[in-house]
Amino acid sequence: MQELLAQLAVFVIAAFLGFELISRVPNLLHTPLMSATNAIHGVILVGGMITLASDANFAIKAVGFLAVFFGALNVVGGFWVTNRMLGMFRPPVKRVKKRREG
C-alpha cells in the first residue's frame, strides 16, 4: 500500500511536470519536440529487458524479445531522427524574435 501511494504521488507530480515543460516550447520546434518525447517513451525498453530476463517459457521469451526489439527501435530511431532535425536549425547571428508563449 505504501509503495502504491508513493507511485501515485510520483505519477501526479510527473504529470504536472509534463504539462509545465511543454507549454514553454514554441511552435517552431513542435515537430522535434514530438519526436524527442516520442524517443523518451521508448524507456519502455526497460520493461522489455525486465520481462526478457525473467524466468519464462519459450512463448513468453519470444514476446519479451519482440518487446525489447521494438523498444530499442523506438529509442534509437527517435533520438537519432530528432538529432538530425535539430541539426538543421543553424545557430543564428542574433537572438530569434520572441515567439508565442503558451
Added chain:
Amino acid sequence: MQAATFLAYLAAAALFIFGIRRLKAPETARSGNTIAAVGMVVALVATLFVIQFQALLLIGVAILLGAVVGAVSAQRVQMTAMPQMVAAYNGVGGGAAALIALSEFYHLSEGEGLGAVSGITIPLTVLVGSVSFAGSVIAFMKLQEIAFSGSVTFPLQQVVNALLFLGILVLAANAFLDGAILPFLSPIASVVVVLAASLLLGVLLVIPIGGADMPIVISLLNAFTGLAAAASGFVLDNYILLIGGTIVGASGTILTRLMSGALGRPLGKILFASIAASGGGKQEREERPVNDASAEAVGEYLSDEAQKIVIVPGYGLAVAQAQSVMRDLVETLESEGKTVLFGVHPVAGRMPGHMNVLLTEVGISYEKLYDLEDINPEFEDTDAVIIVGANDVVNPVAGDPEQSTPISGMPVLEVGKASQVIFVKRSLSPGFAGVDNPLFYDTDKTMMLFSDAKQGLQEIVSSVRSPA
C-alpha cells in the same frame, strides 16, 4: 529495488526533464535531445543491475537489431516523410508496452496471482498500447499513401466502436475475475483477446480520420504510448517507466490540445465527428475568370513594385522538392534590397513545425520564419504575398461564420490584407480540405501562376534576375 539503482533512475529522470527543458529554444534544443538520450543510457545500465545481468545475450541481440533498424531508418528518412516516421517509432513503442503487459499477466497469473493494481493496470496497458500500435500503423499507411487514404467510413461506425470497447472491458473484467464472467475463456486467453480486440479498435478509430487531422492523431497516439509506458511502470514497480511515461503522456496531451487549437478543431470533433456531415456531395465550383499571370509578370512586379514580401509555404512546396529554389528566390530578392519574411501556419507541412524543419533544411534562417500570430499584423503593409502550394491555410472562408466547411473556425493567414497576392499553384483545384478559395477570383489583387512549385519558382527567380 536497491538504493543505487533507484538513484540512477532518479538521475535518468532528471536528465529527461532537463533535456526537454532545453527544447524550448533552437540554440539549446540539440543538446537537450542529447541529454535526454544520455538519460536513457543511464536508465538502461541501471536496469542491467535490476535484472542482475540475466539473459544478457538475448537482450543484447534484441537491442542490437532494434538499434540497427532504428538508426538506419532514422538516417535515411526524408525530412518530408517525418510525420510517418514519428508515427512508426511511436507505434513500436506502444506495441512493446502491450507485449510487456501481456507477458507480465502470464507471470502473475501463473505465480503469485493478480493484485487489484495489476488487475487494472495490465489490461489498461494492453488496451492503450495496442490502440497506439494499430493506430500508428494506420497513420503511417495513410501518410505514406499505402492505403486508407482519405476518410474511410462505414455505417454505424461509432456504435461498432462503442460495442468493441464495451467488449474489451468485459474481457478485461473476465481476466481479472479468473474467468467468472466467461467461463470458457481462461484469464490469459481473455487478455490475448483484449489485445486482438484493441488492435482492431485502434484500426477503426484511425481509419475515418482524414489526412488534415493526422498530425493531431499522431500526437495523441504519442501521448497514449507514454501512458502505456507509465501504466507498465505501475505493473513492474519501476520508477523510471512511471516517470518517463507519465511526462510523455502529459506533455503529449498538452501538445495535442495546442495543435487542435491551432487548427480550430476540437479534439472531440476530430475523433467523434458525425461522419454524415462530411459526405454532403461534391462542392460545385463556378467557372469564374482568374488573373492568369506569367512568371515574367510576377518577377517584374516583385522587382519593380514590391519592397516587403511575405512567402507562405505549403505542403505542395515539399511535394515538388522546391525548398532549395525557394531559398534561391529569397536570396535573389534580398540581393535586390527587398525584405522577405515567411508566414508559417502551424499546420503547414504535415505536422506543427514540420515546415520549419523543411525550410531550415535548405539553410533558410529560422529568424525569417514567423508564426501565424506574428505575421498576421504584418500583412497590412506587405506589398506582395507569394503562396506556394498552400490553400487551406490562407482561405478566408475559414473565418466566415455564414459558411460551414471542413476548415471553418481554423485560424488562417490573412494574406488578403496585402497589396498583391500571388499564388503559385498547379491548378485551381481546392486544397486538402476541398474548399474553394475566393481569393483566386479577386482579379484586381490576385495573380495566379499555374505551375509546378519548383518550375514556377525557378522561372520567377530568372525573371527577377534579368528584368525584361
